[in-house]
Amino acid sequence: MNSNLTQAELAALQSPLSNDCRVLYLLGLRPDANSATTSSAPIDYKQLLNLLNGDDKEAPYQRGRQVNSLVRQLEQVGLVALPLELDLDHTINGKTLLLPLLSEPQSDFEQLHARHSAMSPNWTPNKALFEEMASLLGIIDKTFDDNEVGEFIAYWLGRPSSVFSEFQWTQKFANNIKRKRLASGYAPTKVVGTQQVKVAAGIEADDNARKLVEKYAATKKS
Template sequence: MNNAELDALSQAVSNEARVLYLLILRPGANTTGESEPLNYKQIKTLLNARKEIITLGRQINSLLTELANVGLIGFHQTTDAEHSLNGKRVILPMLAATQDKFDRLHLGATAMHANWQPDTGLFNQLARLVGLLDARYTEQETGEFIAYWLGRPSNQFSLFQWTQKFVQHLKKNRMASGYQATQRVGNQLVQKTAGVSADENARKLVEKYRAKSE
């Protein structure tokens, strides 16, 4: 277990999702970070050891989505979380990455500073995992994020956490009615010049998040 995984598991995820990750997904993952094929029967048996709480496949999908939202797993491009994932594989990006890389991202906690920049590789990975359709950002957007947190010097986070907060900040702005954009994709607003398009899986993903928020 590396620091990145521990940090993600400490976020707002259910205990059932944590058990799924720690006792099924992680032990069976290969060296590339890909899990064994999901076995709904095995998962139900584990999670219902003392009391039946998981009876439907979509409940398991919901637990997987919790893990995806904090960056612990990712879905293959052809995987549709709206349908059965029994027999499908997921990706464990924090396990696949080198220990040195994530140790560096989690080393120390610092306050925001005027020259802060997100970690590029981590930013792109997290943007994909949370469904941020237009992952480009401007100096103004970075400046607004920095200015906000400069006024809160008591808040100190690792580079991983700062980058994660920046991704969440951008996604929230993309969903805001005042965001200057010329095209809507799902519930996110994007610049038409960015050439952003959503495949069917992306559309379903953003529609699912919008339905949950209403």
């Protein structure tokens, strides 16, 4: 792994973060990460708890959920992304995380790291980056509509102190879409694996037609 921090990592680490988060990322997650795949080594709660406690005799870190809380903060600034099958309300011990800023961005996206800003009413996600992030996160349905963008904008307009790069905003939007795809209220849907995917009208019509044909055939035989 490249020991030099990328410019994107430096920018994210300078965001409002606790020092414990920085320790977790720099000493706990990054050293053994694979720069080609941006995957961390399997999470080892015991090792990370020892790292975070250091020589503090009171050992304030005792449970895996405390590690998860720090990971959540790292996710919020774009330093960590969760594979689709993981969520921080459950254990991630033995699982791998994604460190999307670990590798230098491709030239197409490099400019998206240059400028940081708060959310604006006319913000739109970078489509090419969103599709790449969606693939990285394992999102099957990569479509999104104006309502989903509007909800995202409305949420972050209420948090004007949150300042991120265009890369990070699109990354956060991709994570938001991932959560929506896993939500029970996402409709119209068709289950593909563990995800709920929008179903095209043509597919629905074909399925309904097939059921009608099967019903008619069964009635005719009887």
